[in-house]
Amino acid sequence: MALEIMEGSIAIAQAVRRCRPKVVAAYPITPQTHIVESLAEIVANDELDADYITVESEFSALSACVGAVASGARAYSATTSQGLALMFEVCFNMAGMRLPIVMTIANRAMGAPLSIWNDQQDSISLRDAGWLQFYAENNQEAVDLHYIGYRVAEDHRVLLPVMVCFDGFILSHTYEPVDMLGQEEVDDYLPPFVPKYRLDAAAPVSMGMYATPDYYLEFRYENDLAQKRAIDVVREAGQEFGERFGRDYSALIESYRMEDAETAIVAMGSICGTTKDAIDEMRSEGKKVGLVRIRCFRPFPAEDLRAALGHVSRIAVLDKNVSLGAGGTTARGAVGLEVRDALYGSSIPVLDYIIALGGRDVRIDDIKDVVAACEAGDGDRFFGLRTEVL
Amino acid sequence: MALNVGCTAPPGRARENRTGSWRVFLPRFDHEACSKCGMCQLICPEGCISETADREFVPDYDYCKGCGLCAEECPKHAITMVQEEK
Numbered sequence: 001m002a003l004e005i006m007e008g009s010i011a012i013a014q015a016v017r018r019c020r021p022k023v024v025a026a027y028p029i030t031p032q033t034h035i036v037e038s039l040a041e042i043v044a045n046d047e048l049d050a051d052y053i054t055v056e057s058e059f060s061a062l063s064a065c066v067g068a069v070a071s072g073a074r075a076y077s078a079t080t081s082q083g084l085a086l087m088f089e090v091c092f093n094m095a096g097m098r099l100p101i102v103m104t105i106a107n108r109a110m111g112a113p114l115s116i117w118n119d120q121q122d123s124i125s126l127r128d129a130g131w132l133q134f135y136a137e138n139n140q141e142a143v144d145l146h147y148i149g150y151r152v153a154e155d156h157r158v159l160l161p162v163m164v165c166f167d168g169f170i171l172s173h174t175y176e177p178v179d180m181l182g183q184e185e186v187d188d189y190l191p192p193f194v195p196k197y198r199l200d201a202a203a204p205v206s207m208g209m210y211a212t213p214d215y216y217l218e219f220r221y222e223n224d225l226a227q228k229r230a231i232d233v234v235r236e237a238g239q240e241f242g243e244r245f246g247r248d249y250s251a252l253i254e255s256y257r258m259e260d261a262e263t264a265i266v267a268m269g270s271i272c273g274t275t276k277d278a279i280d281e282m283r284s285e286g287k288k289v290g291l292v293r294i295r296c297f298r299p300f301p302a303e304d305l306r307a308a309l310g311h312v313s314r315i316a317v318l319d320k321n322v323s324l325g326a327g328g329t330t331a332r333g334a335v336g337l338e339v340r341d342a343l344y345g346s347s348i349p350v351l352d353y354i355i356a357l358g359g360r361d362v363r364i365d366d367i368k369d370v371v372a373a374c375e376a377g378d379g380d381r382f383f384g385l386r387t388e389v390l
Numbered sequence: 391m392a393l394n395v396g397c398t399a400p401p402g403r404a405r406e407n408r409t410g411s412w413r414v415f416l417p418r419f420d421h422e423a424c425s426k427c428g429m430c431q432l433i434c435p436e437g438c439i440s441e442t443a444d445r446e447f448v449p450d451y452d453y454c455k456g457c458g459l460c461a462e463e464c465p466k467h468a469i470t471m472v473q474e475e476k
Contacts, residue, residue: 098396159395197398209397212407218393 001246003177008139008166009034011178012078012104015143017048018186019102019150021076023068025053025061029083030116031168032106036078058083062090062103069099070207072198074150076101080168081108081122088126094161095130095223097208100153100193101161102146106168107269107320109358117359118168120269124297124321124334130223132162132230133298135268139176141249141295142166144241147181147190148249151237154193157229167270169359181245189244227299234296252301254293255308257283261290263371264309266339267318268294271355271362275318278367289371294335302342309343315350316374322354322382330380351379360384409436413456415471421446423468430460430469 006014012035016024024043026036043052051068055061061077068075079087084105094101105123109115123133134149136142142164149162166172181189197205211219235250242248256276258264265275272293282289292308294301309315319333326332336352343350351374356362366384373379419430430447431439438453439460449460461469 096396097398196395204401205398206401206403207396207398209399209403210407211397215393219397222393222395 001179003179005175006139006178006180007034007173007175008142008171009106009173010038011139011143011180012146012166013038013042014180015146016076016104017042018181018183019076019146019190020048020074020187020192021050022073023051023053023065023075024077025055025064025068025075026077026079027055027058027061027083029058029080031108031118031172032078032080032083032104034172035104035106039076058086059090062087062094065101065103066090066094066097066099069094069101069195070097070199072193072195072200074154074193076103078104078106080106081110084122084126085110088129091126091129091131091161093208096219098159098196098223098226099161100150100159102149102153103161103163104146105163105165106172107165108168115358116168118170118320119357119359120165120167120320121322121357123163123165126163127298127334130160130227131298132158132160132227132234132296134162134164134296135294136164136166136171137270137272137293137295139166139171139174140178140247142171143178143180144245144247144249147186148234148237148241150190150193152230152233155233155237156196158226158233159196160223160226160230165269170270179245185245189241231299231301234299249295251304252294252296252299253304253308254295256291256293258290258292258308260288261311262288262313263290263374264312264315265289265291265318265367265371266294266305266309266315266335267291268297268335269320271318271320274362274364275367278364281364282368282371287371297335300338300342302338305339305342306346309348310346312348314374315339315343315348316370316379317350317352318355318370319352320356322357327352327380331382332380336380349377351377353379353381353383355383408452409455410450410452413451413454413474415456415458416451416474417449417454417456417458417461418470418472419447419449420468420470423466425466425468427465429463429465433459433463435459
């Protein structure tokens with residue numbers, strides 16, 4: 001293993017190069033820009049044999065990828081926030097046509113008000129589009145999830161697109177040591193894309209044909225079945241990755257110091273690094289606190305969460321998104337809603353904290369404050385509101 | 391018809407969607423009044439009106455959606471839209 005200190009975005013670009021996409025189509029947008037700039041250089045320097053399609057919008061970027069994957073080519077794109085919102089229609093088409101791709105999301109807040117800073121509202125808002133969604137805690141994991149992403153997406157039991165989400169700026173612009181696999185290692189792990197159907201003038205087909213009311217429900221059911229089959233495919237691909245390279249991604253969730261935990265924090269992404277440090281401090285102060293980190297949000301690991309959280313007294317969910325208007329007079333984010341759903345019927349209280357929106361920094365003391373609030377039964381609210389400006 | 395992954399289909403499969411079931415009003419053709427101008431065949435957005443060997447214009451009711459354009463355009467008022475009993 002050879003660790004290199006690299007910016008997160010550059011590491012992603014280098015990982016994508018090793019995945020050998022035949023087509024890259026992307027539109028630059030902060031904080032995703034360094035990824036696609038770097039890939040443009042890589043293609044221009046003949047370090048990757050790919051067509052780099054410069055487009056006028058994110059809608060065109062993902063549409064070009066739809067065409068590329070439909071013709072049987074491995075494709076790649078990356079975006080964030082407003083760019084992802086502009087892809088909304090194409091995202092549903094890509095999943096409905098069962099076209100596998102990996103797209104990096106450098107998570108960023110949604111406007112208005114305009115914010116270039118990090119939260120996870122962008123990808124969370126597309127949770128029902130049919131894509132698999134992975135959330136990385138650090139740059140090593142973000143890199144590795146691209147290899148795993150293509151393996152899972154292109155598996156014929158799945159055939160669904162994958163979003164690899166990593167926190168904008170916090171990860172994308174941070175230099176961390178990363179173990180970049182060699183090209184041969186990636187080639188061995190990730191075989192060439194074998195499409196189930198492809199556009200071919202010699203044997204023409206139409207894709208995503210319209211379905212009358214007699215058929216549409218069944219197509220949506222099959223999409224959902226593919227998501228469910230993906231649970232095992234993710235486990236297999238993650239386990240094989242661990243056996244080959246020493247980093248095991250077979251679990252859809254990660255449990256940290258959960259053995260005898262009374263209070264469990266549930267979260268996704270880079271906030272989990274800070275949370276682990278906070279847990280270490282609280283543990284040394286005698287507090288029994290643990291973390292369950294959701295790495296795979298779609299498909300949602302409901303059974304795994306029930307098993308990991310069944311023994312705790314209370315759960316604090318950190319949501320870097322908000323489902324505006326959800327929860328009656330209280331506040332909810334998507335992760336809190338789904339964790340509560342997974343635990344339906346149990347008596348364990350699940351309290352939601354809307355936190356770190358639009359790049360608001362979260363520190364160890366904030367996590368400790370969340371735990372104290374959760375112990376007092378005070379949650380389902382925005383956390384860290386500056387009441388003096390309200 | 392079994393589902394293909396991603397709603398992928400060979401050419402011509404749209405024919406299996408018999409859109410005639412969408413119809414509420416059905417065009418009835420009066421061949422005595424017809425002047426054989428062929429306007430109904432030209433105007434039909436489904437392309438489902440054809441001319442027989444006896445020079446009669448007839449719709450294919452498997453696909454006619456009952457839009458009524460043929461009746462609207464017919465210069466001889468030889469096509470009448472009637473509510474269909476199903």
